[in-house]
Amino acid sequence: MIKLSGIDKERLKTDEAFYSGYQIAPEIRYYLKNTSNNNLNGFYLGLYYKYSNYKSELNGSYYTETGIPYDLEFDMKLDISSLGFLIGYKLPVTKHINIDFMIAGPGTGNYDFEFVNKKDLPEEFYEDFNEALEQYSILDFINSDFRFSEVNSRSKFSAFSFRYGIAVGYTF
Helix, strand or coil: CEEECCCECCCEEECCEEEEEEEECCEEEEECCCCCCCCCCEEEEEEEEEEEEEEEEEEEEEECCCCCEEEEEEEEEEEEEEEEEEEEEEEECCCCEEEEEEEECEEEEEEEEEEEECCCCCHHHHHHHHHHHCCCHHHHHCCCCCCCCCCCEEEEEEEEEECCEEEEEECC
16 A cells, blocks of 8 residues: 655665555535435535554665674554545536545544564664665654664654545445
């Protein structure tokens, strides 16, 4: 579902990280137009809750300044809970087919990121790893005091979230 390119530095190389998992997104809608015969069409306002659970592994290699090789093996987990408002328009195309335009869905998200080291690594690895991760702008949202260390790391933070999209639907 989510792919992050690998790190390729002189002494630190990682494979690409592929996050896979699931998402559920229940919502409640109020249609502004008078609806009859169960035809829920037109503009609507709504509330949504979205939960996402992603897992991945991060593998690679690291060489110390003296050239000693280490294999990297990490388990990563990301849980996201978002709550927000939704504005959209549901357009009937035929009696059974419609197009749903989720125009805007501003909200707030709570992110829980966990990073578990499965192998022993030298202390200097974590400094080099934190320095290499500075190229990923998504980590700007993490608390500024969050840095990966020898201890299994976990970070919880909140950030703005946004939901939008186009869906094709079929009514029975």
